Amino acid sequence: MPENTMKYALLLLALCANPLFACLWDSDTLAQESAGMPDVKVVIVGGFARNPALYYEMRLERITKLLTAEPDNLEAYDDAAVSCDRLGRSDEAIEWMEKKRAAMERTAYAETEQPNHRYRYLANLGTFYAHRWFRNGADREQFDDLEKARELIAQAIEENPNAHFGREEYQLKFIEWVLSEPGYYESDENYIAEAADQPTGWIPNFLGIGRDGERLLQTSENSRLEEMGLEDAINGICGLITLGAAWESVDAFYSLAQLLQIDGRSSFSYFAMLRVSELLEKGKRSIAGGVPLTAESARGP
Numbered sequence: 001m002p003e004n005t006m007k008y009a010l011l012l013l014a015l016c017a018n019p020l021f022a023c024l025w026d027s028d029t030l031a032q033e034s035a036g037m038p039d040v041k042v043v044i045v046g047g048f049a050r051n052p053a054l055y056y057e058m059r060l061e062r063i064t065k066l067l068t069a070e071p072d073n074l075e076a077y078d079d080a081a082v083s084c085d086r087l088g089r090s091d092e093a094i095e096w097m098e099k100k101r102a103a104m105e106r107t108a109y110a111e112t113e114q115p116n117h118r119y120r121y122l123a124n125l126g127t128f129y130a131h132r133w134f135r136n137g138a139d140r141e142q143f144d145d146l147e148k149a150r151e152l153i154a155q156a157i158e159e160n161p162n163a164h165f166g167r168e169e170y171q172l173k174f175i176e177w178v179l180s181e182p183g184y185y186e187s188d189e190n191y192i193a194e195a196a197d198q199p200t201g202w203i204p205n206f207l208g209i210g211r212d213g214e215r216l217l218q219t220s221e222n223s224r225l226e227e228m229g230l231e232d233a234i235n236g237i238c239g240l241i242t243l244g245a246a247w248e249s250v251d252a253f254y255s256l257a258q259l260l261q262i263d264g265r266s267s268f269s270y271f272a273m274l275r276v277s278e279l280l281e282k283g284k285r286s287i288a289g290g291v292p293l294t295a296e297s298a299r300g301p
Contacts, residue, residue, distance in 0.1 A: 023123050023124075023126070023127045023153065023156070023167060023168045023171045023240075023243075023244060024082050024085065024123075024124060024127055024243070024244060024245075025078055025082070025119075025120040025123050025124050026078045026079045026081075026082040026083075027075060027078070027079055028051075028082075029243055032048075032049075032242065032243055033243070037235060037238060037239065037242070038238070038242060040234060040238055040256075040260070040265075040268060041268060041271070043238045043241050043242055044253075044256075044268065044271045044272050044275055045271070046247065048242045050247065051086075053086070053087060056082075056083040056084075056086045056087050057083075057087065059079060059083050060080055060083040060084065060087070063076050063079045063080045063083065064080060067080065071103060072103055072106065072107050074100060074103060074104065074107075074109070074117045075115075077096055077097070077099055077100035077103060078100070078120055078124060080096045081093045081094075081096035081097050081100070081124055081128070082124065084096060085124075085127070085128055085131060088135060090128055090129075090131050090132035090135055091132070093124075093128040093131075094125065094128045094129065094132070097121060097124055097125040097128065100117070100121055101121060104117060104118070104121070116159065116160055118159060119156055119159040119160040122152050122153070122155045122156035122159060123152075123153065123156040123168060125152050126148075126149045126150075126151070126152030126153035126155075126156060127149070127153070127171070127244075129145045129146070129148045129149040129152065130145070130146060130149035130153075130171075130175060131245075132145050133145035133146045133149070138178075138287065140181055143179060146175060146178060146179060147179065149175055150172065150175045150176060150179065153168060153171055153172045153175065154172060156168060157169060157172060167235075167236045167237075167239030167240045167243065167244065169232075169236060170206075170233065170236040170237055170239075170240060171240060171244070173206055173207065174206045174251070177204075177206035177287075178206075178287050182204040182206075182287065182288035183204065183288055184203060184204060184288065203288075204288045205251070205254060205255050205258065205288075206251060206255060207230060207233060207255050207258070207259070209228075209230075209255070209258045209259070209262070210258070224262050225259065225262055225263055228262070230259065230262075233255075233259050234256065234259050234260065234263065237252055237255060237256045237259070238256070240252055241253075241256075248279060248282075248284055249279075249284075250276055250279050250280065250284050250285065250286045251286050251287065251288075253272050253273075253275045253276045253279065254272075254273075254276050254286070256272045257269045257270075257272035257273045257276065260272060
């Protein structure tokens with residue numbers, strides 16, 4: 001892909017979005033992790049399993065009956081809660097996690113036991129709070145749920161830092177980015193940009209790529225991701241897409257496009273930008289607004 005094309009696309013992209021970076025734990029997660037992370041090109045084109053709402057409705061009905069007979073089945077609480085979350089029922093998902101916590105106390109669950117149910121409880125509950133904040137309108141005057149999510153996800157990472165292909169680290173980065181209230185500022189809005197601790201003319205992304213004016217194009221055989229502290233970011237975001245709810249996230253694919261460009265994989269970067277364009281055509285938006293955008297501009301000239 002020509003340098004000018006990619007630079008033009010990146011400059012015109014308005015991050016606009018959408019759904020949520022998720023870090024969910026249930027029986028499906030275990031199966032997917034056992035199968036391993038798909039190749040990045042498979043992730044970009046959506047060549048991985050995604051279940052319809054009916055699947056989660058049927059699973060919730062089955063698990064609810066199972067828990068009546070087996071109220072101490074800790075894995076079942078995860079399946080019930082994640083099913084509710086996938087169906088957009090955040091309050092019920094949180095209630096299921098509270099039931100799991102009660103079951104853990106009732107069974108005198110030891111934190112040293114495997115599987116680590118305390119970690120799963122923290123990761124799921126934090127994600128549910130984040131999702132509830134988004135689903136309730138992403139009100140920047142009411143950050144309580146998102147701040148609770150940040151606290152819980154940070155605890156989950158401390159409990160198990162290497163889980164989920166490292167994706168929880170990037171979920172936490174995303175939450176912290178949202179809490180920073182990102183936006184785009186023109187040059188004549190410099191005083192506002194300074195107050196927000198953000199340069200003018202920079203399209204914000206949750207990894208901070210390009211913030212200091214560094215070039216996005218890879219110019220040598222060695223990747224710059226390691227020196228930027230982002231050597232595992234591609235796998236982390238791919239994990240958010242395949243194992244979470246970021247398949248329809250403009251923010252995730254925009255950041256992935258930048259990472260791939262820096263990594264010298266311009267063609268894959270362009271494909272990720274095409275996915276951004278596709279999402280924008282569907283009406284998806286980013287949590288960071290303010291940049292005029294069309295799906296055509298994301299595809300480049």
